[in-house]
Amino acid sequence: MIDQLGNGLLLGVIISVAAVALSLLYGVTRIVNFAHGEIIALGAILTLFFSGSVDSRVLFLDRFSPLGMNFVISAVFAVILCGIFGGLLELMLFRPLRRNSVGNIAVLVVTIGLSIFVRHIYLLFATGKVQNFPLELQRRETYLFFDMTPRNFKVLIVAVVVMITVGLILSYTKLGKAMRAVRDSEELANISGVNSDYIIFITWVFSSMLAGLAGIFQAIINDVRWNMGFLILLLIFAGTVLGGIGTSFGAMVGGFLIGVLVQISVGLPFMEGHVEAKNAVALAIMILILLFRPQGIFGKKERIS
């Protein structure tokens, strides 16, 4: 079990970053975004497109070679483009829906449709093959009491730094306060002088950049697939719910726990030979916790009237 701890920490931070992004978006806009997974995949696919070596066998649209750019620069570009993508979704799709007072359930269905549509665009663009970033193989090393490659250890550190930064921004800046205000009441934020449309736009950009980053992390540690975001989307939802819907800090911890639980359960004695079932244990634990704490680990009970 303990030899899975390193993998657990890695999956934990990936789910955690993605869950914060999802939770933030839900908190501010009340949108349950099923297309979140596709923004995750976008981060990875764009990074592959920018950084893959020009003469590699990877072809986009069966024709175009990758651009062979520096990996870090590629990743930064990809994250920025994910932010732009999220911003465009808000401007061209979700803002008009909001203007026309389209209900939450209808918007949810729109995100499901969007998810399927975008995912299959990826299938066309990046093919259904499993691809890898152009990074050399590394040997695992021991850090404290867990094993991982130096590169994955770097991912872990960067993810933690990113999450601390996100926490600081949400807690201490005017932007973070304005996001919390819009979450509580859009109208009230308006009469307090906050442009809620702008805050919602920024939230989309911010959430999508985080999602793209999570996708890049996931692809560094594992691989790039057209449906990679969709595959971990349910774990992200689970993490968000486990932490307490609408609390960013809860989503961080909930997402992390889910990720760690999924990987650690691989080492359970009865799991031998049934590794594909690893999600089952983690999600069963999630259901158990919610039975006893319906509001999630960090959610607060609220006064009804």
Place this chain on the structure above:
Amino acid sequence: MSNNLLEVKNLSKSFGGLKAVSIDLLTFQKNQLTSIIGPNGAGKTTFFDLISGFQNSDSGEIFFNGKEITNIQPHKIARFGMVRTFQLTKVFDRMTVLENLLFSGSSVKNDSFLKSFLNPPTQRNYEKELQNRAYKVMEELNIKHMANSYARELSGGQKKLLELARSIINNPDVLLLDEPLAGVNPKLAEEILSLILKLSQQGITIIMVEHNIEAVMKISDRIVVLAEGSLIAEGNPSEIRSNKKVIEAYLGSENE
């Protein structure tokens, strides 16, 4: 320069075939306490929504302080100094009472992204001043002991007080109160009423929608009566009391 702080010309708004608001000319003077009354569905709240930017009008013009504010976004109108409340009390649930006030009180230009990290002396002074103001307002409204309670934990009446506190923390020129007495007990209603009167005496122009006729008659300088979206009468309380049109359209149909 006239004394008209707020001026509405040819304002109209329909929902489907229903004319919600249709007003030729209506002005509000500086330092006056004006009440808007009218039967349910008279268009009072829609009128508030139109002048505070929460709904766009079909036609017409609205001037505030000589500036046209027709159909501009609500946050801009709030920044100009016209602040409203809502029929259903709204507070920032996940913030404490103090945080509610600090958030609504902080003007945008003084609270930049960078400054909140660097915390230079000007920023500290500004925050200190804001905090003092928040405590003063809480003291005035008798909610100081709840400064650190989360707003979601407050009772309905306490939320009303917090809403008022939040509305006045930035010293607005105009305060639009949408049924400030709805759903509060008689003792608190009395308290809120005297508070409104006090704010009016401090120089805030108040426009209030309220169903409690007794209260309206007691504190208003001027009363505006709407029915079916149109202005049917305006004047001081005694004029309104004896206005035949009003009695027909409004008082007659209500069991006061």
